[in-house]
Amino acid sequence: MEKGIIEVLQTEMLDFTAPVLINNLPSIDGLLVSQRQVIWGMKKAGMTSDKQFYKMLKASGRIFDYYVLGDMPLCGVMKNMGNNYILHKYLMPKGSFGNKNFKKSKGSAPRYIECKLDAYSEYMLEGINKNAVTMKWNYDATEKEPILLPSKIPNILVNLRMSIAVAEANKMPSHNLEDVCTSLKSYIKTKDIDKSIELIKVPDLPSGGAIIYNKNDFEKIYKEGNGSFTIIGKYKYDKSTNTITIYEIPYTTYLENIEEELESKLDKFSKEIIDYHNGSDKDGLKFELYLKKGADVNAVIQKLRKFTSFESKFACNFTILDLDGKTPKCMSLEDIYVRWIKHRQTCIENELKFDKDRYEKKLHQLKGLEKILNGLDKAISIIQNSETEEDAKNNIIEIFSLDKEQAEYFLTIKLININKGFIGNKIKEISNLESFIKDIENTLSSEDNINNIIIEQLEEVKKKFSKPRLTDIIYNDKVEKISNDMLIEDFTCTLILSKEGYFKKTRRYSETQKLKEGDQIRTIIQCSNKDKAIFISNQGNAYLLNLWEVNEKQPSVIGDYLLNILPLERDETIIGMLSTNQYKGYCVYCFENGKILKTPLKSFETKTNRTKLSNSLTDENGLVLLITQIENDTDIELTDCFGKTKVINTKDINEKASRKSIGVTVFKSSKKDWKVVSAQVIKQ
Incomplete structure (x- = not known):
């Protein structure tokens, strides 16, 4: 008999999925x-x-x-x-x-x-x-x-867990037990979850380290049940040996990972680190970095944060089985509190009912003894004169108006204890038992009374199992932002742009640069490796490239074809190159119609990390003859098609704020087919 895919999935897969979910997701006991x-x-x-x-x-x-x-x-x-x-x-x-x-x-x-x-x-x-x-x-x-x-202990939040089930996963960080108990007590009393979030602070992880506190991140985690936070390792610096020792790392990584990442990025640390050594043993982590003389310790730490998992993220997922033990649910902190409190209320009610049943049974038995107390001789006589044990029980029930349970209890008392002293003392327990039962009934009649028991138990848990925090809290305003200046190696480099669109960055300057046959150098710039290169295209676009992300080339290499490293459009070519870091100075364009445009380099600065700026050049001025950058005013020589030249200083050219502005006319003629054919900066 053929079956549809839906029917097969329902009958076969669900039977497999259900136990996998139950076995691999935590319940409210954690x-x-x-x-x-x-x-x-x-x-x-x-x-x-x-x-x-x-x-x-x-x-x-x-x-x-x-x-x-x-x-x-x-x-x-x-x-x-x-x-x-x-x-x-x-x-x-x-x-x-x-x-x-x-x-x-x-x-x-x-x-x-x-x-x-x-x-x-x-x-x-x-x-x-x-x-x-x-x-x-x-x-x-x-x-x-x-x-x-x-689980009197709120273990669901105290101990960390990570697990994967079918299409579900759980990843809950551990928290300091004292903080959890304090937070839970506050919620039971006030139902103010915001106050409870404040009291639970942040997770406390077994591996220590330090958590960077961001209020918005933790509000999302605790109110939605998912999100992430940042952990960084701990280190100490020994000035006498010029050594950094890492002794705690984020929970989400291994020391071997940090060591491997450091090895792969060793070129980034070449200015500061001589060597490193993993000296960890049974006493704990000890990963040592030996620094060069005069090395910036802070720069080393910033690079470790950037290039290794010395700083890493912990992604939270509070997916837990609901109180029915089979329904997975991503829970907020309040959801967890409500369910844990409900679980504890049920446990306490069950324990109280167990005690109440036990006390009531004992009370019922003792009330039977009370009826027999003044007729002990008669009771003994009945037992002596009965043919069988069953007869004795039935006769005791009939004569003293007892039930079966009371009679059986009396008959189990040793003969030596069937006296007024022993039984009298037993009967004295009746008032205590009645008092206990009444107290239990009063407790069961009010949710507040049960909640007070939970609060008392949380206090007891704190006294028995509290430990000092292992994970420090670093507030956002105390954390130094990782800046490119710290991470990027600074050196002078030479940029070469050819007319056919080849580009290279070389550390070693050379008068002779290898080019493709028939190609010529369009622009040479000396700048810093921390700068950005700005490429201007014939379609009026500007492309920004971080030089520290560009591989170095030797002068004997042609370089990279820009079409392979920039998102150029079809038939788009690069006609000029600039470089800057602080965006100081100006960009100067010279056009064949005799106009010059001077616009500040600030116009190329972006708040976002965009790589393409449209509308960077107007097409109203015709062909571009020269694109150059200046910090100080300089002379530019223009030559027209009839051999006539004109020199103009850039101080006499009015600045235009927009990159797409129309230039200022500095050279013109009434002759037919006149145009400027060359423009060059006159070196002082």
Whole structure:
């Protein structure tokens, strides 16, 4: 029987997609399914923080009651639960569990390392024995496991997680536990999410570093559930040895990445760095840069930020499974708070109901004892004279007006304790039990009362697990902007433009420049590598090119064909070249109709990084004979077709603000077919 593609997708793919989503996205307790199974499996096996360490291989074997994806993936999960991948370890490690700062540091084999549950995980389990959360059967219906942990700790924001599911992903940074608890308390009391965002500050990452604080970025992250922020590493400078030591790096990179990037961009650091050395060991990161005498330390740091992942972005995606445990949703901070509070309210209500049921059962049993207290002799006589245990129970129920549960409780008391002293003391508990039950009922009757319990628990969490911040906060106004002046090597270069449109930048000036056969030099300019080149075309366009982005050529090389490096139109050719950095001085055009246009170089300056400026030259003046730039006024000699010449100083030419202005007439004649045939700057 044939099936349509939609039907196949629905019946086949959805069955695959659903468990993948559930297994690879965190729930409101901040755990993936595999992490929850590790914590629960080790708890059930008694591998708690107060016990000895257990070989990971042995511990993983006890977790296979719940985990079915193989031993190697499981041990990988367990290593990440006990190393510096997260702020608060779920497992207490012994041995090498790997190091997040190094790409190849995967830790030792499971047979060599040991672990047990950390107190942090045990605290997340508190209340589970009071039916705080729903349990489900494991994969073969032999054991039960929790769908969620009670998690008094707001772990969803405290510990970092990154995971990918089918068409969904999650990437949530960790936050300082004390900040999260303070922020949550504020939200429970005020429902003011803006105040809570202010109190949570910014993420606190296990690798340290420093976060550049941008209010708009973090408002987007916390109000929309996605966005990114910038992290930079930390360094110290030793003046006595003229050495920079990097000791913390962004969470999103590895030290090997920075080393490889530095090696590939070593030419950018040639003015400042002699050598570098990775001296990292078990005590931490230690990547040393040995500087040349007089090197600018700040310039080195700016270049590291620009050319390596010493500065990098952390892209956030707060996609979490909703409280139903199966619906992925990109959540804002407020969404997370609302759901975590609802989860905790449900857990506390379940725990209180568990206690209430236990107290009510005990109270009911003791009320039966109260009825028997004044007839103990009779009760003993009934037991003695009964034929069977069942007869004794039925007779006690009938004589003392008890129910089955009360009678069974009385009959389980040891004979030696069936006396007025023991039973009297038991009955005294009735008033306490009634008081406990009333208190629970009062608590359950008000959401505010339950919220107060959550606030008290958050305070307890802070006292038990708070740590100082690892990641510093740098405010925007304190961060030096990366400028091109710091990053670009400065040297004098020579620019050569040929008449056939070949261009080259050479560091070594030479009187003899190789050209294509039959070609001639149109323009030669000496300038700085930090300048921009401006090319003027016959169609009135100007093209801007950053010289530091142009490869150097030797004088013995023809150069690059401009059509290959500039977005020229069809039949468009370059007729002139300028260079500038500060846009000082003027551009001077000389035309065959005897006009000269003097316009400030400032007219070529753009606020955006555009490469093409249209309307840079009017076509009303006819053919362009000369394009040159001047900072100081100079003489220009014009020669007409009849051999007559005229010299004019540029100070006598009025400045025009627009690049497309009509020039000023400086040379004219009434003769037929007259025109200017050459123009040149007279060198002083």
